[in-house]
Amino acid sequence: xxxxFKQKGPESDVVVSSRVRLxxxxxxxxxxxxxxxxxxxxxxxxxxxxxKKDNERTYRVYDIKNMDLITxxxxxxxxxxxxxxxxxQNFRALIISxxxxxxxxxxxxxxxxxxxxxxxxxISEAWKLCDTVDTVIEKEVDYAFDKNLGxxxxxxxxxxxxxxASVMLHLPALTMTGYVxxxxxxxxxxxxxxRGLYGENSEASGDMFQISNQVTLGQxxxxxxxxxxxxxxxxxxxxxxxxxxxxxxxxxxxxxKIMRSYGIIxxxxxxxxxxxxxxxxxxxxxxxxxxxxxIRPETLNEMLVAIQPxxxxxxxxxxxxxxxxxxxxxxxxxxxxxxxxxNS
Amino acid sequence: MYLCEKCAKEKESAGMGVFNINDFFSLLMGLGxxxxxxxxxSIYRPPVRCSVCGMTYDDFQRAGKMGCxxxxxxxxxxxxxxxxxxxxxxxxxxxxxxKIASQLDCENEIEKLKRMLEEAIRNEEYEKAAQxxxxxxxxxxxx
Numbered sequence: 001x002x003x004x005f006k007q008k009g010p011e012s013d014v015v016v017s018s019r020v021r022l023x024x025x026x027x028x029x030x031x032x033x034x035x036x037x038x039x040x041x042x043x044x045x046x047x048x049x050x051x052k053k054d055n056e057r058t059y060r061v062y063d064i065k066n067m068d069l070i071t072x073x074x075x076x077x078x079x080x081x082x083x084x085x086x087x088x089q090n091f092r093a094l095i096i097s098x099x100x101x102x103x104x105x106x107x108x109x110x111x112x113x114x115x116x117x118x119x120x121x122x123i124s125e126a127w128k129l130c131d132t133v134d135t136v137i138e139k140e141v142d143y144a145f146d147k148n149l150g151x152x153x154x155x156x157x158x159x160x161x162x163x164x165a166s167v168m169l170h171l172p173a174l175t176m177t178g179y180v181x182x183x184x185x186x187x188x189x190x191x192x193x194x195r196g197l198y199g200e201n202s203e204a205s206g207d208m209f210q211i212s213n214q215v216t217l218g219q220x221x222x223x224x225x226x227x228x229x230x231x232x233x234x235x236x237x238x239x240x241x242x243x244x245x246x247x248x249x250x251x252x253x254x255x256x257k258i259m260r261s262y263g264i265i266x267x268x269x270x271x272x273x274x275x276x277x278x279x280x281x282x283x284x285x286x287x288x289x290x291x292x293x294x295i296r297p298e299t300l301n302e303m304l305v306a307i308q309p310x311x312x313x314x315x316x317x318x319x320x321x322x323x324x325x326x327x328x329x330x331x332x333x334x335x336x337x338x339x340x341x342x343n344s
Numbered sequence: 345m346y347l348c349e350k351c352a353k354e355k356e357s358a359g360m361g362v363f364n365i366n367d368f369f370s371l372l373m374g375l376g377x378x379x380x381x382x383x384x385x386s387i388y389r390p391p392v393r394c395s396v397c398g399m400t401y402d403d404f405q406r407a408g409k410m411g412c413x414x415x416x417x418x419x420x421x422x423x424x425x426x427x428x429x430x431x432x433x434x435x436x437x438x439x440x441x442x443k444i445a446s447q448l449d450c451e452n453e454i455e456k457l458k459r460m461l462e463e464a465i466r467n468e469e470y471e472k473a474a475q476x477x478x479x480x481x482x483x484x485x486x487x
Contacts, residue, residue, distance in 0.1 A: 030397040030412035144413035150436030161438040218433020
């Protein structure tokens with residue numbers, strides 16, 4: 001299975017992934033938080049049968065209500081469901097394409113949250129993919145739509161297009177130099193939200209930042225996607241310029257910082273999530289600067305997911321306390337690094 | 345649910361959570377959480393309840409979410425100021441589901457023909473008016 005985080009995409013020296021999600025509701029049902037159990041189940045059935053009309057992809061359906069916590073959190077870590085989705089008690093489903101780049105959350109805040117995620121800078125492609133799947137579904141169900149307000153969503157912040165286009169950026173040089181603050185100030189003036197690795201309310205860790213549109217009404221989907229693409233492109237070139245500049249200023253010091261991190265991550269026996277994110281950020285930078293030569297770039301995204309708490313526990317098939325987790329995390333990282341080297 | 349020890353501790357110390365959508369919406373609407381006392385008289389309305397989901401406008405302000413599609417019709421006149429604050433716009437210009445697009449095209453065509461009909465009658469072109477009237481009937485029966 002070719003999962004997004006195991007592939008390499010364009011501009012992947014700075015862009016980790018591109019994501020587009022669409023919020024949709026069915027016209028004859030109240031929004032999810034006002035539905036009874038019978039309605040929740042009916043909506044799931046309707047969406048599942050609509051998605052089956054997509055001849056281009058095969059999908060699997062997961063019942064979120066009866067899923068164990070660790071599996072749910074590991075899906076959050078892979079960006080396939082939201083934190084809110086994982087916490088819910090009502091009937092919810094996750095429908096996911098075999099390649100895992102198309103997923104639908106059913107009965108989250110809206111009846112349908114359709115998401116496409118692709119590696120690297122492919123935000124326009126992600127929108128096109130979303131649009132295609134959405135067009136398949138709209139033939140099978142009646143969407144709640146108003147000619148003035150567009151797609152009706154539970155929260156008015158998503159009204160209109162229901163689109164959220166986001167790009168995950170790795171910005172170590174901008175963070176190191178402190179310029180990142182100024183860039184994000186400019187972003188917020190342009191109506192672009194900046195968040196951490198895991199979306200709303202999450203902190204930036206490992207120098208990872210998500211930028212996404214806030215406005216969903218009054219601009220069409222292409223305009224919204226284009227504006228995020230333009231802003232991301234500018235940030236990418238700033239980041240690249242600074243990386244070169246920092247490297248040129250003091251080559252040995254720059255290489256030393258990266259190689260130290262590489263040394264620790266390959267040999268440590270205990271590794272907290274926070275430290276791992278920090279070290280992986282240095283290693284990622286080193287790989288794309290050509291300083292570390294024996295790691296395939298695709299492995300980096302895989303590591304990013306593999307070291308998260310629930311993904312670790314899922315790998316071990318057992319509950320782990322934080323100390324055990326830090327030991328297993330160090331082990332997993334050592335293993336991935338040694339396998340990578342064997343393959344290259 | 346928690347992602348790591350640190351997050352769990354932070355969540356505890358923050359009480360309810362980091363961000364409260366209710367506070368956010370109340371602020372956005374220019375109201376405190378204590379809505380009864382600070383509710384400006386000019387926009388006060390006796391509570392109207394949505395016939396589909398049972399929500400009132402007060403419920404919406406507290407939850408920050410509409411209960412169903414019908415609520416958007418019911419509270420249509422309250423929305424523009426909020427939408428302007430959130431999106432700087434009140435009119436959708438993006439994708440339209442294909443089923444609704446053909447319906448909207450039809451409605452627009454009928455509107456256009458009705459204007460032509462009025463003009464034909466004004467100019468006493470009764471034969472032309474009859475033709476237009478038939479076209480309108482045809483379109484109306486199809487939609």
